[in-house]
Amino acid sequence: MKKKPHILITNDDGILAPGIKHLWSALREIAEITVVAPLLEQSAAGLSITIRSPLRLESLDWPEGIKVWGVSGTPTDCVKLGLSVVVETRPDLIVSGINRGTNAGRNVLYSGTVAGVIEGVMNDIPGIAFSCSDFTHPDYQTAEKHIPKIVEYVLAHPLSKGTLLNVNFPSKDHTTIKGLKLTRQGKERWIENPDKRLHPMEGHTYYWLGAKIVECDEHEDSDISWLKKGYIAAVPVHVGELTDHLHLRERKIHFEQFMN
Amino acid sequence: MKKKPHILITNDDGILAPGIKHLWSALREIAEITVVAPLLEQSAAGLSITIRSPLRLESLDWPEGIKVWGVSGTPTDCVKLGLSVVVETRPDLIVSGINRGTNAGRNVLYSGTVAGVIEGVMNDIPGIAFSCSDFTHPDYQTAEKHIPKIVEYVLAHPLSKGTLLNVNFPSKDHTTIKGLKLTRQGKERWIENPDKRLHPMEGHTYYWLGAKIVECDEHEDSDISWLKKGYIAAVPVHVGELTDHLHLRERKIHFEQFMN
Numbered sequence: 001m002k003k004k005p006h007i008l009i010t011n012d013d014g015i016l017a018p019g020i021k022h023l024w025s026a027l028r029e030i031a032e033i034t035v036v037a038p039l040l041e042q043s044a045a046g047l048s049i050t051i052r053s054p055l056r057l058e059s060l061d062w063p064e065g066i067k068v069w070g071v072s073g074t075p076t077d078c079v080k081l082g083l084s085v086v087v088e089t090r091p092d093l094i095v096s097g098i099n100r101g102t103n104a105g106r107n108v109l110y111s112g113t114v115a116g117v118i119e120g121v122m123n124d125i126p127g128i129a130f131s132c133s134d135f136t137h138p139d140y141q142t143a144e145k146h147i148p149k150i151v152e153y154v155l156a157h158p159l160s161k162g163t164l165l166n167v168n169f170p171s172k173d174h175t176t177i178k179g180l181k182l183t184r185q186g187k188e189r190w191i192e193n194p195d196k197r198l199h200p201m202e203g204h205t206y207y208w209l210g211a212k213i214v215e216c217d218e219h220e221d222s223d224i225s226w227l228k229k230g231y232i233a234a235v236p237v238h239v240g241e242l243t244d245h246l247h248l249r250e251r252k253i254h255f256e257q258f259m260n
Numbered sequence: 261m262k263k264k265p266h267i268l269i270t271n272d273d274g275i276l277a278p279g280i281k282h283l284w285s286a287l288r289e290i291a292e293i294t295v296v297a298p299l300l301e302q303s304a305a306g307l308s309i310t311i312r313s314p315l316r317l318e319s320l321d322w323p324e325g326i327k328v329w330g331v332s333g334t335p336t337d338c339v340k341l342g343l344s345v346v347v348e349t350r351p352d353l354i355v356s357g358i359n360r361g362t363n364a365g366r367n368v369l370y371s372g373t374v375a376g377v378i379e380g381v382m383n384d385i386p387g388i389a390f391s392c393s394d395f396t397h398p399d400y401q402t403a404e405k406h407i408p409k410i411v412e413y414v415l416a417h418p419l420s421k422g423t424l425l426n427v428n429f430p431s432k433d434h435t436t437i438k439g440l441k442l443t444r445q446g447k448e449r450w451i452e453n454p455d456k457r458l459h460p461m462e463g464h465t466y467y468w469l470g471a472k473i474v475e476c477d478e479h480e481d482s483d484i485s486w487l488k489k490g491y492i493a494a495v496p497v498h499v500g501e502l503t504d505h506l507h508l509r510e511r512k513i514h515f516e517q518f519m520n
Contacts, residue, residue, distance in 0.1 A: 209315060
């Protein structure tokens, strides 16, 4: 019998969030699984690392005697401690989610969900981030049904070095999923929407940073466009070498002569 | 008389760190400056955003009556509140640093210093991140001398949309700077180096995540290689659309047929 792949699961909504249990359910038959996730929600954690305070690593029990690990830090911390302290064998894949809310468009670098997978890619371990676009009514059940086949494909057809797969599921307005599109990253993103308030006791001003979506003109073959049409959108996102080689070629001699 | 450019300054070492004052000194003659920086150190904050707690925005006085702003959050929070609450006119440039310690190689996405500039690029404002490679003996004075000319060049010769300039200064071992190289991103990066300890009162285990540098075989024309030779290394880093278009072309039809 072929050995099952070893998959490290993490998320940014925290070890208690429903999405991570659906992700585990989706993969439990096809993989050996290690779960290492934040003890507290870490949405919008980006690729932040906890270096100014120590981290707790707690063993927790899920139903059916499943042992999982909680970390008092970010998704990136989880993958770092997961790889260096928890696992005995190197995972074949890191899978993150299922996130409550979209990580499509330009939101990938802010996302804690995607960050867990970026940390894997930095260690040459391929990864997939899964998110439900719909924050209010995330349909984890439907996502769970499609996840095994997506994971199976990626395991059989490796991603390029430095590249992860960012998968978003369409909102529940679409009663049936129309299919999956491998597509490009759209432009839509969350921006701040500050709300100025007064502290109830001290009277000082404070701000909730807030968030609102900036809609953009989107390429028709982009994750944002396909999600609106009811498709699962999967984007190969490159986070390896990020040099703008075109700018480098155009400006190298000119800039260096100006400076030197 | 030509109107001076408006520059927003931030950092991740915090509003009290010496590096940000050197950055301000470098630019005070050539620009109108707004300073919005974290009240507390935010190294390795990545592009994290504070959404689960409110933010304080404090007005502080530097010597000579200079008014600056401190935010109880991350560099990304600083740029978000800076742009939406503090400034009256949109900055022409966002400049971050001068960081204590390297942000060369693959460290850019972990860096809070670079994150402040990424947040600008997300808003189509160009940016430059400045870091001293040498954490133990950061030579801010030397960096300060070279910064005006680098900023002048970038203002006169705009970066491509979605691209920032990541500038690292060589360590103090090099008594004189040999020049500046516009170059590609190297591979070297910080990884975790966990240190397991026991809580002095409760006896439980905790971990300091720790950090150590992973040295790699580097391209001779890379930031890591040039820094070692005593050059300032400037890398145009693209953080706009991150689609791996090669993978997309190669796999699109095959993956979609497999799934649908």
